[in-house]
Amino acid sequence: MTIRAIGFDADDTLWHNENIFSLTHEKYRALLSPYADPAEVDPRLFATEMKNLRHFGYGIKGFTLSMIETAIELTGGRITAREIQTIIDFAHEMREQPVQLLEGVAETVRGLAASRTLMLITKGDLFDQESKIAQSGLADHFHHVEILSEKDEEAYRRVLSRHGVPPREFMMVGNSLRSDILPVAALGGVGVYVPYHLTWAHEREGEERAAEAPGVFRLGHIGEVPALVERLESGV
Amino acid sequence: MTIRAIGFDADDTLWHNENIFSLTHEKYRALLSPYADPAEVDPRLFATEMKNLRHFGYGIKGFTLSMIETAIELTGGRITAREIQTIIDFAHEMREQPVQLLEGVAETVRGLAASRTLMLITKGDLFDQESKIAQSGLADHFHHVEILSEKDEEAYRRVLSRHGVPPREFMMVGNSLRSDILPVAALGGVGVYVPYHLTWAHEREGEERAAEAPGVFRLGHIGEVPALVERLESGV
Numbered sequence A, B: 001m002t003i004r005a006i007g008f009d010a011d012d013t014l015w016h017n018e019n020i021f022s023l024t025h026e027k028y029r030a031l032l033s034p035y036a037d038p039a040e041v042d043p044r045l046f047a048t049e050m051k052n053l054r055h056f057g058y059g060i061k062g063f064t065l066s067m068i069e070t071a072i073e074l075t076g077g078r079i080t081a082r083e084i085q086t087i088i089d090f091a092h093e094m095r096e097q098p099v100q101l102l103e104g105v106a107e108t109v110r111g112l113a114a115s116r117t118l119m120l121i122t123k124g125d126l127f128d129q130e131s132k133i134a135q136s137g138l139a140d141h142f143h144h145v146e147i148l149s150e151k152d153e154e155a156y157r158r159v160l161s162r163h164g165v166p167p168r169e170f171m172m173v174g175n176s177l178r179s180d181i182l183p184v185a186a187l188g189g190v191g192v193y194v195p196y197h198l199t200w201a202h203e204r205e206g207e208e209r210a211a212e213a214p215g216v217f218r219l220g221h222i223g224e225v226p227a228l229v230e231r232l233e234s235g236v
Helices: A018-032 A038-056 A060-074 A081-096 A105-113 A126-136 A153-162 A177-186 A207-212 A222-234 B018-032 B038-056 B060-074 B081-096 B105-113 B126-136 B153-162 B177-186 B207-212 B222-234
Strands: A005-008 A117-123 A144-148 A170-174 A190-193 A216-218 B005-008 B117-123 B144-148 B170-174 B190-193 B216-218
Touching: A018 A038, A018 A060, A018 A081, A038 A060, A038 B081, A060 A081, A060 B060, A060 B081, A081 B038, A081 B060, A081 B081, A105 A117, A105 A222, A117 A126, A117 A153, A126 A144, A144 A153, A153 A177, A170 A177, A170 A222, A177 A190, A177 A216, A190 A222, B018 B038, B018 B060, B018 B081, B038 B060, B060 B081, B105 B117, B105 B222, B117 B126, B117 B153, B126 B144, B144 B153, B153 B177, B170 B177, B170 B222, B177 B190, B177 B216, B190 B222
Parallel strands: A005 A117, A005 A170, A117 A144, A170 A190, A190 A216, B005 B117, B005 B170, B117 B144, B170 B190, B190 B216
Antiparallel strands: none
């Protein structure tokens, strides 16, 4: 087979992201501890996020609005305005986190860019994503950057058709089975699953289906991608 | 001259938007009226929005976070959690507003699409904008849709180069001098300013410069665009 283009997810594939959310979750549980059982906080917040997804999409701003809503609900309206300001401050702090590349990313991306068309395909808040891409120092290695509101089969079909890449000659590398691997495998492409040590519950859907899907590979580290490309192309 | 492609701004050029924000401003002033002089509310909110722009960008979610911050500040922290929930409910209501095309838009866009390359070039929240484009029923008339985080000279240069449109053969139609007209005129293209009856203060910047810029035209109604295109191309 030929792999004409390789797509990379961004958050938790190229750079750390979920650790920033995870740290905020921790501060949020601590903030609410006078009012609510910490064990109750995460499931309630997740439920609010899912309810709000159709209005707010992904990203820090929607997450922050969901934190505020959940806090009001969980405290029966007793949370103070000052504590809500603290939640908004979490958002400012999250936005100020410097982008930290995962180990091995810079070399792998630089190496592959020399011989392949690379695409950065990420979802989420346009504003958050653009500023992280700019900060990452990797932008020049990607021929195309696509920031999508959702990464499903239809979205991949559109992007690949726009760039004239046949799905069978496309490889997508990412840490989310739901958003990176399964939709690409369903189109006949290759999905390379490189798990991150933290994964948001919403992105963990489809773990069982993935284990059996053809065209899905699981690697322990992004640095193993070039060898996999070579192996697939040489047909061994 | 030849006009090879025509770009259209979306909010307040193709469909109503600022009226939804304006209505929310009204409800927000009413909500805060037990605490603050209504005349003080809008300037304070605008100041918070400007401060937050670099973290939150444009769109409903950033606006809502700025409303909450301003409310906490203006009330000296006395605003209640329930009132803050009301502000979040404003965001949900804004997201639920159906898209209302401006008068004359559907015919004009349909007519021009028959003979021209049309581009929809909007800025703001990816999620908000995509859902409005889908709802508008106009998506099929546009050859390219670009949702940008900022519409400045550099952003237009990138978009036009990607689509192989020389700036001198590009016309941009919009209601913001700052985001639609001046940057395009600076690149040597044609900016067609069609004012909306409400304009956010941030987008009103540059009114004096525009009056004198070459390549800037002001029309009273979007329905006059086809005649202007014809006039410019025939060189009369």
